[in-house]
Amino acid sequence: MAEALSGQVVAAFGRHYDVETADGGIVSCVTRGKKTGVACGDRLRFAPTGPNQGVIEAIDPRASLLFRSDQFREKIIAANATQLIVVVAAEPAFYDDLVSRCLLAAEAASLKVLIVLNKCDLEQAAATARAKLAHYRDLGYPLLTLSAKRDIAPLRPYLQGETSVLVGQSGMGKSSIINALLPEAQAHTREISQALNSGKHTTTHARLYHLDADSHIIDSPGLQEFGLAHLNEQGIAHAFVEFRPYLGHCRFSNCRHRVEPGCAVLEAAAAGKIGRQRLETYRKLVR
Numbered sequence: 444m445a446e447a448l449s450g451q452v453v454a455a456f457g458r459h460y461d462v463e464t465a466d467g468g469i470v471s472c473v474t475r476g477k478k479t480g481v482a483c484g485d486r487l488r489f490a491p492t493g494p495n496q497g498v499i500e501a502i503d504p505r506a507s508l509l510f511r512s513d514q515f516r517e518k519i520i521a522a523n524a525t526q527l528i529v530v531v532a533a534e535p536a537f538y539d540d541l542v543s544r545c546l547l548a549a550e551a552a553s554l555k556v557l558i559v560l561n562k563c564d565l566e567q568a569a570a571t572a573r574a575k576l577a578h579y580r581d582l583g584y585p586l587l588t589l590s591a592k593r594d595i596a597p598l599r600p601y602l603q604g605e606t607s608v609l610v611g612q613s614g615m616g617k618s619s620i621i622n623a624l625l626p627e628a629q630a631h632t633r634e635i636s637q638a639l640n641s642g643k644h645t646t647t648h649a650r651l652y653h654l655d656a657d658s659h660i661i662d663s664p665g666l667q668e669f670g671l672a673h674l675n676e677q678g679i680a681h682a683f684v685e686f687r688p689y690l691g692h693c694r695f696s697n698c699r700h701r702v703e704p705g706c707a708v709l710e711a712a713a714a715g716k717i718g719r720q721r722l723e724t725y726r727k728l729v730r
């Protein structure tokens with residue numbers, strides 16, 4: 444049998460994966476049997492099975508893993524990312540609940556977070572969207588307003604040295620951001636899809652692009668929901684950054700921060716140190 448080679452997944456198509464080797468070549472790999480669970484960004488070893496073809500042998504330990512989940516299954520978004528960039532746009536309107544869940548997933552995966560508000564050339568709508576995002580900025584999450592169509596430069600410093608994964612609803616401009624950063628990337632945007640008459644307006648699979656030797660960016664398919672079924676109650680509470688100073692200070696060590704007497708989180712909320720909306724989000728998640 445041929446010796447195993449190593450590489451990194453730069454595109455995940457569900458059943459097969461594009462694996463980039465050290466020399467920059469792309470090998471189309473499959474998993475053994477019906478195994479899944481390989482993600483864009485994964486580093487792995489594979490056995491060559493033909494010209495530019497291989498079968499995945501083993502996945503290297505991951506520095507991070509971002510995924511969403513419902514009761515029934517987990518959907519891996521990216522492996523080995525260091526930063527999550529939530530992309531929202533002035534138009535169409537975005538779901539605040541989805542942003543909130545993306546941030547919680549990022550906290551649970553110990554990723555840095557950046558919120559990008561795109562399409563600020565649509566000035567009035569951008570002002571409304573910015574106001575809607577103010578409470579995240581107040582929590583300490585950096586918020587960058589830009590227009591991918593006009594000038595992507597403001598984003599570059601945030602990407603330096605990071606492996607960033609772009610997430611958000613479709614139509615927010617994730618692929619447009621990729622194309623503005625890397626014109627040769629030709630990530631599929633709405634216009635390109637329409638020109639090809641493919642009927643698909645969105646990115647259908649995650650893809651990793653190299654910005655420089657140690658800065659990388661992953662485009663991902665649009666999300667409509669972001670399930671957090673993989674988090675237990677403690678994990679959820681910890682993912683609310685503003686809860687952290689109070690966790691462990693409740694009267695009961697198994698406090699669920701809902702109605703319990705002597706709850707430090709509820710006391711902080713009553714004192715205005717935790718937003719009502721966030722407490723409501725927490726309650727919805729642990730219900």
Ligand SMILES: Nc1nc2c(ncn2[C@@H]2O[C@H](COP(=O)(O)OP(=O)(O)O)[C@@H](O)[C@H]2O)c(=O)[nH]1
Pocket residue numbers: 561562563564565589590591592593611612613614615616617618619620631632633634644645646665
């Ligand atoms: N006005 C405006 N439109 C933009 C901007 N960036 C992207 N768009 C448009 O938004 C639509 C969705 O963009 P796309 O990159 O496909 O979004 P994705 O689904 O998040 O990848 C396209 O029609 C883009 O041309 C921007 O900065 N300003």
Ligand SMILES: [Mg+2]
Pocket residue numbers: 617618619631632645646663664665
């Ligand atoms: Mg896209």
Ligand SMILES: [Zn+2]
Pocket residue numbers: 693698699700701703705706707708709
């Ligand atoms: Zn409590």
